[in-house]
Amino acid sequence: MRLIVVGFGVVGQSFAKLLLSRSADLYSIYGVKPRVVACVDSKGSSVSSAGLDLQRLLDVKKSKDTIGEYDKRSSHLDSTHIIENVDAEVLLELTPTNLNDGEPGTSHIISAMRSGKHVITVNKGPLALAFPSLLELANYNGVMLRFSGTVGGGTPILEFAKRCLKGDRIISFRGILNGTTNYILSKMEEDLTFESALDDARQKGYAEAAPSLDIDGYDAAAKLVIMANWIMNMKVTMKDVNRVGIRKIKLSDIQRAHKRGNAIKLIAMCDNKCLIVKPTEVSKTDPLYVNGTLNALTFSSEHSGQHTIIGRGAGGMETASAVLRDLIEIKDATFEHR
């Protein structure tokens, strides 16, 4: 399978390392032989129909800060031009999430689907803002759109919901979809104020300098939108989420909850009608009560009860493994053997 990789940050580089370490048994076990025929980062591009040398790509990225230095002849091609014109089966859209207008991810995805390419993305922006129309476009063009890495990092939350409960029905789900806010709230349980906990999260690299995406609940809301569309067949976008962040949570709120045997968590929930992200008291005996940067989701089903899945919701290699899962799924569904 020929891949175009757009975005070569932590996830892109982890994916290249994963392919290097697994190339032999990916073919023997799954019949997948991925070949990266083009790669684009924010500063340059490189194209090779024979397949780029992934180790050299990683070395160039490390030493020169852009894969544009890989091959001068193809270093200044525009990402859309590459997506439309390079022969490939799958686009890996790995650019950073932008929840304002979804760009450049949305344009990349649309270009790929219009030129008959399957799309795997870890970019929440396009899906959070336009899931229903993007899925329609994928169906119209007869291509697959997969996005396991957008929710839960490497933890297969979407797969669990879609594949493990056949014959049953998921009625609702709720959980912790953002590791940064969970880290901050966990630290506040250790008696840090919100500001100190946020500083601590920044120092550890869990929170950005401008942390609104996490602490105001946008990131959790984006993931909730993706889950509601994919699992519950709702046709919703970011504007349908009733969203409250954790900015106003005080240490005294945490302490009051503690006295009741509870903790405050930023809970995202969906019951097939409403989408809500808000700080919510959770019993410390609830499986959802997890600390640090962990994510946790509880699905309530009609017949088989409640199931909780817990995992690290982030990480370069973890998310890269979700991209690989999607790739194998596309291979299995399309029976391509290249």
Place this chain on the structure above:
Amino acid sequence: MRLIVVGFGVVGQSFAKLLLSRSADLYSIYGVKPRVVACVDSKGSSVSSAGLDLQRLLDVKKSKDTIGEYDKRSSHLDSTHIIENVDAEVLLELTPTNLNDGEPGTSHIISAMRSGKHVITVNKGPLALAFPSLLELANYNGVMLRFSGTVGGGTPILEFAKRCLKGDRIISFRGILNGTTNYILSKMEEDLTFESALDDARQKGYAEAAPSLDIDGYDAAAKLVIMANWIMNMKVTMKDVNRVGIRKIKLSDIQRAHKRGNAIKLIAMCDNKCLIVKPTEVSKTDPLYVNGTLNALTFSSEHSGQHTIIGRGAGGMETASAVLRDLIEIKDATFEHR
């Protein structure tokens, strides 16, 4: 699909209720049209090639205590005779677990496979004692052997491990596979002695009068064997498990662990070499730290980190939903439309 149901206790009756409530949409969503052509319980049998009336079967079982009263003409047929001679695609082997010799489950399963029938079972005995040879027999006869309900009740632990981590490798797993012992240990954390906690579990119906299967770790060991064979491709049986139960756990042990921020749990673990069931200290911040009758399993994978899945490990309707999942899987794999 024509089904022979052997064993009509809680799970069998729940399965009949599930089919009654879902018959229409099972066909429209999954293309499955199950028809129970024979049913056997410990006191009698009933056969109808046109399909038994499930509501009447449930009513007869309730009022007469055996489905042998459903139709006098077919009330005394032997289970093996029925399995071998009644035309059907799938045997549902739902008799109680017997970890001494696996009977009558093992004979039922072998008879079914030899006469070309797929098998779904919730009976741990045959698998715990003879998994490798039963799987070989299934392959030899070109039939499927499925057993989702043997581990985790309705919680899809086996499916999660097999289907949600494609492209990755599970290196090891550990967890709580027995709800009764977890209930007892949870009660001991509330300062009950082992004996009082066991009495409490008996009163709630979680523990049998002769509770050795649970508290000596046999049930957890049986599930561990099934998981090791199915998930890790090990060829092992009960005798390969290093097993210690919870009978000797004292309140003082629990209290000492508590001072270290830990709890004692009956942990089953597998690292691709050893199979161990034994009381183990678990940090109260570990996702495996769940209370009451919950089950919890943590899988450690090569690339995507640790994933924990938590659910109620038992229940008639929950386990029946696992049987239905298996049935849909067999349908999907064999493309039968009957």
